Amino acid sequence: MSDGTPTKKAPYVVPIGPIHPALKEPVQFLFEMEGEVVKKADFAPGQTHRGIEWMGMHRNPVQIVHLTDRICGICGVTHSLAFARAVEQIVDIEVPARADYIRVIIAELERIQSHLLWAGVAAHELGFDTLFYLAWRVREESMDVIEYITGNRINYGLVQVGGVRRDIVPDQHPTIKKCLDGYRDLLGKMLNLFLNDTTISIRCKDTGLLTFEKALELSCVGPTARASGVVKDVRVDYPYSAYGDLDISPILPSAYGGGINGDVYDRIVVRLLEVAQSVEIIETCLKEMPDGPILWESKLPKLLSACKKAHGEAVGRHEAPRGECLHYVAMDGHEAPAMWKVKASSYSNLHSWIPMLEGEQLADVPIIVASIDPCLSCTDRVAVLRGVKRDLMTKEDLHRLSVEKTRRIQGC
Amino acid sequence: MLSMDVILVTILAAGALSIIGIVVGLILLGIDRRISARMQARIGPPLRQPFIDLKKLLSKENIIPENAIPSLFNAAPIVALASSIVVLLYLPIGSMMPILGGYGDLILVMYLLAVPALAMVAGGFASGSPYATVGAQREMVSMIAYELPLASIVIAVAWLLYSSGIADPFALSSIVANPIWSLVGPIGMVGLFVLLLTFAWVSPAELSKIPFDTPEAETELAGGVLVEYSGKNLGLFTIAQGVKTLVMGGLAVAIFFPWNLSPLLGLAGYAALAVDAVFFFAKVILLMILSVTVIRTGLARFRITHVVTLFWVWFGVAGLFGLSLVILDSVLAGWF
Numbered sequence: 251m252s253d254g255t256p257t258k259k260a261p262y263v264v265p266i267g268p269i270h271p272a273l274k275e276p277v278q279f280l281f282e283m284e285g286e287v288v289k290k291a292d293f294a295p296g297q298t299h300r301g302i303e304w305m306g307m308h309r310n311p312v313q314i315v316h317l318t319d320r321i322c323g324i325c326g327v328t329h330s331l332a333f334a335r336a337v338e339q340i341v342d343i344e345v346p347a348r349a350d351y352i353r354v355i356i357a358e359l360e361r362i363q364s365h366l367l368w369a370g371v372a373a374h375e376l377g378f379d380t381l382f383y384l385a386w387r388v389r390e391e392s393m394d395v396i397e398y399i400t401g402n403r404i405n406y407g408l409v410q411v412g413g414v415r416r417d418i419v420p421d422q423h424p425t426i427k428k429c430l431d432g433y434r435d436l437l438g439k440m441l442n443l444f445l446n447d448t449t450i451s452i453r454c455k456d457t458g459l460l461t462f463e464k465a466l467e468l469s470c471v472g473p474t475a476r477a478s479g480v481v482k483d484v485r486v487d488y489p490y491s492a493y494g495d496l497d498i499s500p501i502l503p504s505a506y507g508g509g510i511n512g513d514v515y516d517r518i519v520v521r522l523l524e525v526a527q528s529v530e531i532i533e534t535c536l537k538e539m540p541d542g543p544i545l546w547e548s549k550l551p552k553l554l555s556a557c558k559k560a561h562g563e564a565v566g567r568h569e570a571p572r573g574e575c576l577h578y579v580a581m582d583g584h585e586a587p588a589m590w591k592v593k594a595s596s597y598s599n600l601h602s603w604i605p606m607l608e609g610e611q612l613a614d615v616p617i618i619v620a621s622i623d624p625c626l627s628c629t630d631r632v633a634v635l636r637g638v639k640r641d642l643m644t645k646e647d648l649h650r651l652s653v654e655k656t657r658r659i660q661g662c
Numbered sequence: 663m664l665s666m667d668v669i670l671v672t673i674l675a676a677g678a679l680s681i682i683g684i685v686v687g688l689i690l691l692g693i694d695r696r697i698s699a700r701m702q703a704r705i706g707p708p709l710r711q712p713f714i715d716l717k718k719l720l721s722k723e724n725i726i727p728e729n730a731i732p733s734l735f736n737a738a739p740i741v742a743l744a745s746s747i748v749v750l751l752y753l754p755i756g757s758m759m760p761i762l763g764g765y766g767d768l769i770l771v772m773y774l775l776a777v778p779a780l781a782m783v784a785g786g787f788a789s790g791s792p793y794a795t796v797g798a799q800r801e802m803v804s805m806i807a808y809e810l811p812l813a814s815i816v817i818a819v820a821w822l823l824y825s826s827g828i829a830d831p832f833a834l835s836s837i838v839a840n841p842i843w844s845l846v847g848p849i850g851m852v853g854l855f856v857l858l859l860t861f862a863w864v865s866p867a868e869l870s871k872i873p874f875d876t877p878e879a880e881t882e883l884a885g886g887v888l889v890e891y892s893g894k895n896l897g898l899f900t901i902a903q904g905v906k907t908l909v910m911g912g913l914a915v916a917i918f919f920p921w922n923l924s925p926l927l928g929l930a931g932y933a934a935l936a937v938d939a940v941f942f943f944a945k946v947i948l949l950m951i952l953s954v955t956v957i958r959t960g961l962a963r964f965r966i967t968h969v970v971t972l973f974w975v976w977f978g979v980a981g982l983f984g985l986s987l988v989i990l991d992s993v994l995a996g997w998f
Binding site: 262263264265270271272283286373374375376377378379380381383384387447449450452453611612613614615616 | 701702703704792793795796799800872873875876879880881882884959960961962963964965966967968
């Protein structure tokens with residue numbers, strides 16, 4: 251047993267991953283353990299690199315929008331929205347107001363389903379399968395509405411450069427409202443089940459602590475940052491689409507009455523309360539949605555030729571369920587973008603694992619790892635392989651490589 | 663003075679009971695899965711699912727990891743299964759007295775109950791996997807943790823029988839013949855009830871079920887002590903788990919609910935034996951649903967430190983409290 255007294259036994263190493271039941275996506279952890287306590291933690295992402303940016307750089311923006319749907323299996327609209335916003339800035343497209351509202355509605359529906367998915371995963375990591383089944387059954391309601399609006403459960407294909415591809419007509423409102431009312435009724439129950447359950451409290455309170463300072467220092471985003479008290483939300487800080495018209499504020503764990511500890515429990519609080527916030531946002535958007543077109547230009551050749559003429563670079567941002575998602579696009583008068591860079595929200599959050607995990611018990615590793623809601627296949631951008639051997643690249647290596655490449659391009 | 667006949671009958675009965683025990687144990691696992699699924703609003707697998715799983719496991723090859731110790735690794739499941747079946751032979755099934763009743767008592771049963779867990783620990787350490795090693799350490803720790811409450815229950819029962827002047831207070835046959843509830847007054851009743859609750863919480867720990875499944879902890883250790891086991895060895899562990907479930911239920915029935923149906927129905931002979939055996943299994947199933955299925959469906963997994971605190975502090979105190987109430991009761995009964 252571990253009791254804090256220095257022991258003579260050598261620390262042993264427990265590897266977790268790349269494939270492990272605690273991990274929903276491949277990532278490798280190495281823990282130096284002393285008894286049940288994690289002394290040192292390290293992780294190696296890059297196990298599931300798919301080269302999606304490379305694919306995109308050989309396609310035109312309209313094709314890429316549909317490719318961005320496939321970056322993440324859960325954030326179906328996050329990446330396409332961020333990418334479309336980047337291209338719209340370069341091409342100087344003004345998105346119709348109605349399309350902005352529809353974008354917000356689908357983005358918030360996505361937040362609901364993503365947070366409920368996460369809640370289920372968290373319950374499963376804690377060994378509480380009953381709650382896992384409940385959360386996922388409840389999640390189906392939002393999936394059904396998403397399918398009702400877009401025609402798909404995931405990979406919605408809703409966002410288009412310059413607007414959205416499908417309208418939400420008044421006939422559809424009752425079904426959406428019914429789902430939202432269902433969530434409003436359920437929320438009290440979910441809060442009670444997750445936050446007042448003794449076994450969940452003792453496992454999650456004071457587990458996986460991330461202090462305010464550490465969260466700032468590591469530039470964490472989304473619920474991970476907000477649970478540590480960092481007031482940060484792209485929807486509020488840099489309003490886009492219809493978010494500027496809405497009265498919203500970032501949700502901190504103190505909204506539930508308690509203090510801000512930055513533990514796993516607080517992350518549950520933030521996510522569950524954000525579900526409630528999203529329900530309100532969708533309701534307001536449905537009510538205040540203006541009439542008008544939903545696309546800047548419905549004829550694709552016209553849109554494409556506008557994109558082809560455009561020069562410049564832009565950054566598109568969106569507050570994904572996991573935090574800020576960022577797409578950098580540069581276009582130089584060709585059909586395909588000159589540069590496309592995707593920064594998924596998890597990229598900013600992954601490094602918070604290290605301070606969270608060190609000093610914790612092995613038993614809490616799964617829930618802490620899951621608590622930032624990592625999305626690894628969206629995050630992985632590079633995998634260095636030499637033959638069959640994986641290599642680690644340090645900052646110096648990367649610097650040397652980029653200097654070499656610049657020299658090669660300049661031809662000197 | 664054992665004649666050949668007696669030995670032969672004993673062997674036959676033991677063989678028959680082992681098979682019945684394995685079958686009922688697997689059915690119990692099936693019922694557990696089914697009821698848990700229903701409580702989670704799922705349909706769940708059919709009742710014969712454990713048999714299907716077992717058939718498949720037994721048809722698969724054993725994979726022994728390179729850095730395992732093969733002899734220990736292969737012996738562990740056999741020892742676990744054998745010891746669980748032996749415990750079954752010490753339990754009275756309804757009105758049928760234990761087959762090996764003359765060769766051991768409740769103390770022996772307690773030791774035998776520890777053997778499957780020890781076999782798992784040995785198998786875990788022999789697997790040569792860090793997950794299995796951590797799992798085996800946890801199994802050991804939780805075993806040490808739940809022994810204290812379990813011991814206080816056994817002592818309470820034996821004390822009760824002893825103070826009531828019954829010969830062989832530790833023998834299961836005398837425990838069954840004298841239902842403990844009839845030996846105590848109101849204070850003792852309360853004490854026994856506390857002990858019953860304690861036993862209900864020790865059972866899931868003994869069976870490594872949520873919230874006490876830390877040694878196996880799927881999401882943390884990927885199966886822990888069992889992580890390297892596959893094929894026939896894993897099949898043997900599955901059977902052992904079924905029999906162990908039956909044994910824990912059987913022990914609870916023998917200590918706390920030993921009543922039989924046959925006196926009520928006025929049956930005798932083989933009919934009585936059969937009716938009582940069926941009634942016994944029904945009681946076991948009901949008890950296991952309450953103390954394993956319901957608890958495992960309604961809770962999250964504890965950390966190993968929680969398990970230790972829970973059993974040493976809370977249930978340790980509860981067990982000793984129940985024990986002292988029972989003693990107080992019999993002392994008071996002696997005064998008046």
